[in-house]
Amino acid sequence: MMGERRVDQAALFYTFSLEDHVPANHLLRSIDRFVELEGLRAHLAPFYSAMGRPSIDPELLIRMLLVGYCFGIRSERRLCEEVHLNLAYRWFCRLGLEGAVPDHSTFSKNRHGRFRESDLLRQLFDTVLRRCMSEGLVGGEGFAVDASLIKAEANRERSVPGDPGLPPEASSRAIDEYLAVLDDAAFGGATPVTPKFISPVDPAARWTAANKGPAFFAYATNYLIDLKHAVIVDVEASTAVRPAELTAARTMIERVQDKHDLHPDRLAADTAYGSAEMLEWLVNDRGIAPHIPIIDKSGRTDGTYSRADFSYDRAADLYRCPGGKELKQYRRAFRADHPDTPPDDTYRYRASKIDCDACALKPKCCPNGPARKVTRSIHEDARDVTRDIARTDAYVTSRRERKKVEMLFAHLKRILRLDRLRLRGPCGARDEFLLAATAQNLRKMARLIPIQTSPVPV
Structure with a gap:
C-alpha cells in the first residue's frame, strides 16, 4: 500500500x-x-x-x-x-x-x-611536526630531499621576453614580491641566467621546460622528509632551477636542526644533489652521510683511459697511471708560494712527456696530446666518501626509501589537487606549500594512529 x-x-x-x-x-x-x-x-x-x-x-x-x-x-x-x-x-x-x-x-x-x-603558517607547520615527533613518527636518522615543479598562476601565452624586463609602469603585489627577492639565493640570486620569458603578473615564476614538454611558468616545492614514516620535516619554496633547489636543501637541513634538534645520519637524494660542493657541505660541514649518486663527467666514451683508471696516492698527493708512472701537480720548486686553492676549484696532475713518449699505452691513454693530464676537484675527498657509501647495502636501502618523497609529491598533486598554484608571487607559493605540507602530515597521523575506542560493556 x-x-x-x-x-x-x-x-x-x-x-x-x-x-x-x-x-x-x-x-x-x-x-x-x-x-x-x-x-x-x-x-x-x-x-x-x-x-x-x-x-x-x-x-x-x-x-x-x-x-x-x-x-x-x-x-x-x-x-x-x-x-x-x-x-x-x-x-x-x-x-x-x-x-x-x-x-x-x-x-x-x-x-x-x-x-x-x-609567519603564522610556518608556526602551524612546526606545531604539527612537533606533534608527529611526540607520537614517535619521526626517527631522525635518515632523511630524504627532493623538489617538484608546481605550475604558477601565469598564462604562458601572455609572457614577455626576459631580456627587456618589466615595463616601468608595471605594479602589483606579485611584482613587489619579485623585486624583494631579486637577491634571494632561492629566487633571483639562484642563477645569473636571464629567463627566456617572464610573466608580467608573476615575474618570480620561472619559465621552464624541465618536464620534457611544453614550457610553462612554475615554482619548486622542496620537501625534506624523515624516512621512518615519510613525515615532512620541512618545506621550502624556491624558483624552478637546480641551484635554488640545492640552496633550499641546505636551508631546510639547517632549520630543522636549529628548531627541532633533528640531525640525520644520512641523506638520500637523486643525482641533482650530487654536485661536489653539496657533497663537501654534507660530509665535512654537517657530518651527514650522502646516499646520493655523484655527478661525475670524467668518464670517456672514445675508448681511452678515464680518470677512474688512475689510482690516487693521498699521502704523496699524486696519481699513478695504468703503466705505473706518476702524475704530479708540480715537478720543480717555485720561489713564490702557489695558492692552496686553484681559481676554478680544480687541481691538475700532469705526467712527464718523456714517460708518455716511451709508454706503449700512449695510444690508449693520450693519443692526441703530448702527455696525460688528470683533474681532481678540491672536493674530491667528499666524493670519494660518497663512492664508498654507494658500495654498501645501506645505500641500496636508501635508494629504495627515497621514493617515499616522490609518493608525497604524487599525493600532493593528485589527491590534494595542488598541481597548479592559486596564489601568485613567492609569498603565495610559500603559503600554499606550507598549508599543503601541514595537511599531508595531519593526514599521515590520522592514518597511522587509530582512534582509541572505549570497549563496549557486555
Whole structure:
C-alpha cells in the first residue's frame, strides 16, 4: 500500500547534535585530535588593534583552510559554500548549526596582512611536526630531499621576453614580491641566467621546460622528509632551477636542526644533489652521510683511459697511471708560494712527456696530446666518501626509501589537487606549500594512529 504524502511542517523545537552526525571513522574526526591551536591567539595578539570591532576568529580561518587543503578544495569561495553545507566541516570548524561562515574575502585580507607578518603558517607547520615527533613518527636518522615543479598562476601565452624586463609602469603585489627577492639565493640570486620569458603578473615564476614538454611558468616545492614514516620535516619554496633547489636543501637541513634538534645520519637524494660542493657541505660541514649518486663527467666514451683508471696516492698527493708512472701537480720548486686553492676549484696532475713518449699505452691513454693530464676537484675527498657509501647495502636501502618523497609529491598533486598554484608571487607559493605540507602530515597521523575506542560493556 502506498504511504501517505508527507507534508513538511516546521517543529517548534529540535534536538540535534553535530557530534552525533559525524561518523566515528570520518577523516576530520581523526585529524581533529592533532590540531593544536592553543597558542594561536597569543601569537597573533600583537598584530591586532586594541580598539575597533571584533574580528573574525583566526582559529576558525585556520580550521577552514585545513579543511580546504585536506580535501583538495582549491577555491576559497567554494570552501565557504562547502563549510556552510557540510555538517562534518561545521563540526571541525566549531561552527555549530547556526554559526555564520565568514566571507571568502576575509582569507585574503588576513593572508596578506597578519598571517604573513606573523609567519603564522610556518608556526602551524612546526606545531604539527612537533606533534608527529611526540607520537614517535619521526626517527631522525635518515632523511630524504627532493623538489617538484608546481605550475604558477601565469598564462604562458601572455609572457614577455626576459631580456627587456618589466615595463616601468608595471605594479602589483606579485611584482613587489619579485623585486624583494631579486637577491634571494632561492629566487633571483639562484642563477645569473636571464629567463627566456617572464610573466608580467608573476615575474618570480620561472619559465621552464624541465618536464620534457611544453614550457610553462612554475615554482619548486622542496620537501625534506624523515624516512621512518615519510613525515615532512620541512618545506621550502624556491624558483624552478637546480641551484635554488640545492640552496633550499641546505636551508631546510639547517632549520630543522636549529628548531627541532633533528640531525640525520644520512641523506638520500637523486643525482641533482650530487654536485661536489653539496657533497663537501654534507660530509665535512654537517657530518651527514650522502646516499646520493655523484655527478661525475670524467668518464670517456672514445675508448681511452678515464680518470677512474688512475689510482690516487693521498699521502704523496699524486696519481699513478695504468703503466705505473706518476702524475704530479708540480715537478720543480717555485720561489713564490702557489695558492692552496686553484681559481676554478680544480687541481691538475700532469705526467712527464718523456714517460708518455716511451709508454706503449700512449695510444690508449693520450693519443692526441703530448702527455696525460688528470683533474681532481678540491672536493674530491667528499666524493670519494660518497663512492664508498654507494658500495654498501645501506645505500641500496636508501635508494629504495627515497621514493617515499616522490609518493608525497604524487599525493600532493593528485589527491590534494595542488598541481597548479592559486596564489601568485613567492609569498603565495610559500603559503600554499606550507598549508599543503601541514595537511599531508595531519593526514599521515590520522592514518597511522587509530582512534582509541572505549570497549563496549557486555
